[in-house]
Amino acid sequence: MTAHLGVDLGGTNFRIATFASDGTTPLEVHKEEVGEPRDPETIVTRLAAAAERLAGPGEATLGVGIAAMLRDREGTVANSPHLRWRDVPFGKLLAARLGGRFALGVYNDVNAVVWGEAVGGAARGCRDVLGVYVGTGIGGGVIAGGQLVEGVSNCAGEIGHVKIRWDDDAAPCACGQRGCIEAYVGGSYVARRIADELGAGARSAAIELAGGAGLVTPGHVDQAAGQGDEWALALWSELAPMLAVVLGNALAVLNSERLVLGGGLLGRTPVLYELVTTSLMVAAPVAILEQLTVAPAELGDDAGLVGAAALARSGTSIIRG
Numbered sequence: 001m002t003a004h005l006g007v008d009l010g011g012t013n014f015r016i017a018t019f020a021s022d023g024t025t026p027l028e029v030h031k032e033e034v035g036e037p038r039d040p041e042t043i044v045t046r047l048a049a050a051a052e053r054l055a056g057p058g059e060a061t062l063g064v065g066i067a068a069m070l071r072d073r074e075g076t077v078a079n080s081p082h083l084r085w086r087d088v089p090f091g092k093l094l095a096a097r098l099g100g101r102f103a104l105g106v107y108n109d110v111n112a113v114v115w116g117e118a119v120g121g122a123a124r125g126c127r128d129v130l131g132v133y134v135g136t137g138i139g140g141g142v143i144a145g146g147q148l149v150e151g152v153s154n155c156a157g158e159i160g161h162v163k164i165r166w167d168d169d170a171a172p173c174a175c176g177q178r179g180c181i182e183a184y185v186g187g188s189y190v191a192r193r194i195a196d197e198l199g200a201g202a203r204s205a206a207i208e209l210a211g212g213a214g215l216v217t218p219g220h221v222d223q224a225a226g227q228g229d230e231w232a233l234a235l236w237s238e239l240a241p242m243l244a245v246v247l248g249n250a251l252a253v254l255n256s257e258r259l260v261l262g263g264g265l266l267g268r269t270p271v272l273y274e275l276v277t278t279s280l281m282v283a284a285p286v287a288i289l290e291q292l293t294v295a296p297a298e299l300g301d302d303a304g305l306v307g308a309a310a311l312a313r314s315g316t317s318i319i320r321g
């Protein structure tokens with residue numbers, strides 16, 4: 001019997017789970033802190049030990065969703081700020097360590113999450129999906145015709161770095177360029193914008209909700225916006241159409257049937273979510289909207305595990321050791 005495993009490798013923890021051959025519910029989940037040292041050799045050794053224990057003897061498929069920008073289909077990490085890795089042949093190292101009985105695939109974490117939602121979540125049964133996750137940054141994943149779109153260097157779906165401005169005043173982005181949508185609507189930028197404006201004396205009910213101007217989170221701003229707070233509504237009404245235009249443009253290209261929206265910011269700000277979806281009805285072409293359903297992500301933390309395991313099981317971009 002072949003064991004099916006999924007891994008979610010982030011900057012704080014890695015989780016590894018076994019799945020039944022038909023199922024999307026993890027049978028057993030093992031979690032470890034990444035901790036220190038976090039050099040590739042150490043992490044590969046620890047991951048392989050956990051995978052071997054969970055897989056038991058015999059053949060296994062292992063899909064790894066990693067918080068990294070990849071460079072190819074062989075799991076080469078171009079850059080992972082979370083793990084502090086650059087130019088690491090992670091897939092090759094792990095494949096060599098695991099040996100031939102494991103069919104290994106390495107996927108961008110958001111791609112794995114979107115695939116997970118298509119396997120057993122908010123995009124169940126859909127063949128054309130755009131998933132966009134607004135958390136600290138903005139990540140995305142594309143499924144077209146039932147296939148994950150990885151792109152020639154495995155960077156497809158990086159919607160956070162779609163440009164919305166191209167002038168000297170465009171906001172700098174963590175990627176090193178300017179004017180990316182992430183630099184306006186990504187969670188860490190939104191948090192800074194909130195702190196800057198309140199620090200400069202803006203008045204808002206969010207301050208009372210948080211118990212101090214320095215404590216205001218996007219969640220408080222959303223609550224305040226829901227109560228009709230002028231500053232909060234103005235901020236959300238500025239950011240929502242920016243994101244909606246990027247989503248609408250992407251949908252104009254992809255003609256997806258399901259848009260899945262999630263992430264640590266958008267998952268906790270229902271008023272902003274509503275404004276984004278309302279703006280999208282204007283920002284996306286009418287012909288695209290006719291067949292489109294927008295849905296919040298359903299699987300939460302398990303989506304990446306489910307998706308990575310399912311991708312490897314389906315034989316997507318298997319690495320030969």
Ligand SMILES: [Zn+2]
Nearest residue numbers: 161173175180
């Ligand atoms: Zn960027």
